[in-house]
Amino acid sequence: xxxxxxxxxxxxxxxxxxxxxxxxxxxxxxxxxxxxxxxxxxxxxxxxxxxxxxxxxxxxxxxxxxxxxxxxxxxxxxxxxxxxxxxxxxxxxxxxxxxxxxxxxxxxxxxxxxxxxxxxxxxxxxxxxxxxxxxxxxxxxxxxxxxxxxxxxxxxxxxxxxxxxxxxxxxxxxxxxxxxxxxxxxxxxxxxxxxxxxxxxxxxxxxxxxxxxxxxxxxxxxxxxxxxxxxxxxxxxxxxxxxxxxxxxxxxxxxxx
Amino acid sequence: xxxxxxxxxxxxxxxxxxxxxxxxxxxxxxxxxxxxxxxxxxxxxxxxxxxxxxxxxxxxxxxxxxxxxxxxxxxxxxxxxxxxxxxxxxxxxxxxxxxxxxxxxxxxxxxxxxxxxxxxxxxxxxxxxxxxxxxxxxxxxxxxxxxxxxxxxxxxxxxxxxxxxxxxxxxxxxxxxxxxxxxxxxxxxxxxxxxxxxxxxxxxxxxxxxxxxxxx
Numbered sequence: 001x002x003x004x005x006x007x008x009x010x011x012x013x014x015x016x017x018x019x020x021x022x023x024x025x026x027x028x029x030x031x032x033x034x035x036x037x038x039x040x041x042x043x044x045x046x047x048x049x050x051x052x053x054x055x056x057x058x059x060x061x062x063x064x065x066x067x068x069x070x071x072x073x074x075x076x077x078x079x080x081x082x083x084x085x086x087x088x089x090x091x092x093x094x095x096x097x098x099x100x101x102x103x104x105x106x107x108x109x110x111x112x113x114x115x116x117x118x119x120x121x122x123x124x125x126x127x128x129x130x131x132x133x134x135x136x137x138x139x140x141x142x143x144x145x146x147x148x149x150x151x152x153x154x155x156x157x158x159x160x161x162x163x164x165x166x167x168x169x170x171x172x173x174x175x176x177x178x179x180x181x182x183x184x185x186x187x188x189x190x191x192x193x194x195x196x197x198x199x200x201x202x203x204x205x206x207x208x209x210x211x212x213x214x215x216x217x218x219x220x221x222x223x224x225x226x227x228x229x230x231x232x233x234x235x236x237x238x239x240x241x242x243x244x245x246x247x248x249x250x251x252x253x254x255x256x257x
Numbered sequence: 258x259x260x261x262x263x264x265x266x267x268x269x270x271x272x273x274x275x276x277x278x279x280x281x282x283x284x285x286x287x288x289x290x291x292x293x294x295x296x297x298x299x300x301x302x303x304x305x306x307x308x309x310x311x312x313x314x315x316x317x318x319x320x321x322x323x324x325x326x327x328x329x330x331x332x333x334x335x336x337x338x339x340x341x342x343x344x345x346x347x348x349x350x351x352x353x354x355x356x357x358x359x360x361x362x363x364x365x366x367x368x369x370x371x372x373x374x375x376x377x378x379x380x381x382x383x384x385x386x387x388x389x390x391x392x393x394x395x396x397x398x399x400x401x402x403x404x405x406x407x408x409x410x411x412x413x414x415x416x417x418x419x420x421x422x423x424x425x426x427x428x429x430x431x432x433x434x435x436x437x438x439x440x441x442x443x444x445x446x447x448x449x450x451x452x453x454x455x456x457x458x459x460x461x462x463x464x465x466x467x468x469x470x471x472x473x
Contacts, residue, residue, distance in 0.1 A: 011340075024340065077343030103341050110336040175344035177353055178331035219334035220327060222355065223427040229347020238435050245433025 005031045006098040010045070012057055013105045015114050018121075022114065024103070034094035038081065039064060039071060041093055058117040064089040066232065069167030072174070073118055074105040079171035079230045087169065087232045107170050109179035111217045124216040125168050125184060131212035132205035133188040135197045150196055160194035163187045165233040172227035172235075178219030183227040185209050186243035187235045193246055203250035210247055258327065259428035261320035266425065266450070268313055273454050275300060276461055279394065282470035290394025290471065291385070298390035301377065321363060328356035351419035352427075358420040365413030372400050394471070401465035414459035421451035 007030045015022030032041055039061050046056035062070040071088040075081035081091045096102060104118065112120040139147055152160075166187035173181050189206050192198030198205070221240055228237040278293035300306050345353055373396065376382050382391040401407055425447030426440070434440060464470045 074339060074344075077339065077341035078346075079344060105339055105341075108335060108337055108339055110334055175347070177335075177345060177348075179334035180331075217334060219331040221431075222327070222331070222352070223423070223430050224345070224348035224352040226345050226348040226353075230344055237430075238437065238440065241430040241433055241435035241440070244431055245435060248433055 003034060004098070005033055006093065006096065006100075008032055008041075008096060008099075009101040011101065011103045012118070013114075014057065014117055015106075016116065018113055018115055022117075032093050034092065036093045037064065037089055038073070038075070038091040038093065039089050058115075058119045060119050061089060066090040067167060069169035072107050072120060072122070072169055072171070074107060074174055076103055079107065079174040080169075080232050085232055085234050087167070090232075107174040109170075109173050109218070111179065111181070112170060112173060120170070122168070122170050124218070125170065125181070127216065128181065128185055128209055128212045129168075129188065132201060132208040133192070134201075135192060136200060137197050139197060147197065152195060156194045160191050163191040163194070163235065163239055166191075166231075166235050167233055169232065171230050171232060173218065175226045175230040176219065176221075177224060177226065178222060180221045180227070181213050181216070181218040182221035182240045182243065183231065183235055183237065185213055186239035189243045189246055190239040193242065202246070203254050206243060206246040206250050207254060210243075258320065258323050259431035261316050261323065262424050262428045264312075264316045265320060266421070266428075268316070269454055273457050277457060279397065279461060279470055280464070283464075286472065290392075290397075293394050293397075294385055294388075294390055294392060297377070297393045301391070317366070321359070324356065324359050349423065352423045355420065355423055358416050361416040362413065362420055365409070365416065368409065369413070372406075373397070397461070398465050398471035401462040404466065407462040407466045410462040411459045414455040417458070418451050418455035421455070422448065425450055 007028070010027045010029055011024045012027060013022055014025045027045060029041065029045055032044070036044070039059070042057060042059060049056045060070045060072055062068040064071075066087040066089060069087075072079075073081070073088045075088065075091070080086060080088050082095050083091050106112075106114050106118045107120045107122075109120075111124045112122055115121050139145070164187070166184060168184060170181075170184070172183035173179050176183075189209060192205060193202055223237065223240070225237055228235065275296045276293070278296045279290060281288050281292040282290060351358060373393070376396060377391060377393060382393065382396060384390060385392045401410070426444050429443045430440070434443065
């Protein structure tokens, strides 16, 4: 494998503030190690911009281990870039060739307004989780019952765990032609609907979360499958069908609405 | 969308079965479309069927309005678009263009209604000689000897095939079917349905235009 450093041209979306008009700015980046992560390449570029007295490019990041869901760049037409099931922070520069031009954009959805450059406001996801993505039973072995002491069928536990791996990055919304948040929301609904700890709020949860999603202005799911294809955690679209079942069941049986 | 879609799918099964009666002419040319005419006569005179016909029109109207409302609502959610957008590579083109395919089908439907439903129900048709029912078969033979109409009908059937290819399985998923085995089964049945039904429909104008049937 070739380990030679590469030179790249970046076209990056720059936007001063939420209300400002943005534009693409071109940067030449030389001597990029293929072992660098995509975010490290941005760090190097930002250090140069700071040295030159320019405003560094704002982008979200935290753990850089693919688990926090903070990084959110639309790279060459795909959320999180060209590698399958990989977040931007886990994307390495060996994915690109010497001389490549890389177009980097923020997530695009009215519900994810741009804060600055490549940072978008994803607090709509927080509000959806606040609407129902929680359990009210005590857990842990101090004040409650150790979760491991509650019997759960293996297949349900596995499916719940797979759904729970959603990191809430928003790539599903970014990719969906309808800007729908259904994959994100269905992951949380499925995760908690499959486990006994999620049972007390099961019906209210799905009704409240869907209502909040609509309030936030996300689109509807039309099952195109684009969300599943770009999800860095490979959340299955089957979760959306389960959410629909949960919603129909709750809608037909909850009295207080 | 899913409920009206499934209702319209059930209508397609009846429609294709009734219309397939014209193929009796392939095996018994002396039948001269009589089997089809009798089936069409039953559909036109049965009170149950006529009542269901109102339901069918309502089903179409609700499906069309819901489709456009959904499309308009979803299109407005993006705001500024991407400079490069390859994210849709993970989805099929026909899944992303259900609105466009539906519009093509709506245009096809208007043409189809004006060709057959309007003469049959409103403006009137000649009756089969010595019988007290309409000769819808003669009208079909007449309409499908125009090559432009045949091409439009075949294009309509292709649009229907792709619309069903997404719509069939999507309807079941929307209604909450999430069992992996059943989803696989529904995908298989949906694919077969989406190919067979439009193919049989397309075969009708082609067969008549090619004089495989209706030669008498």
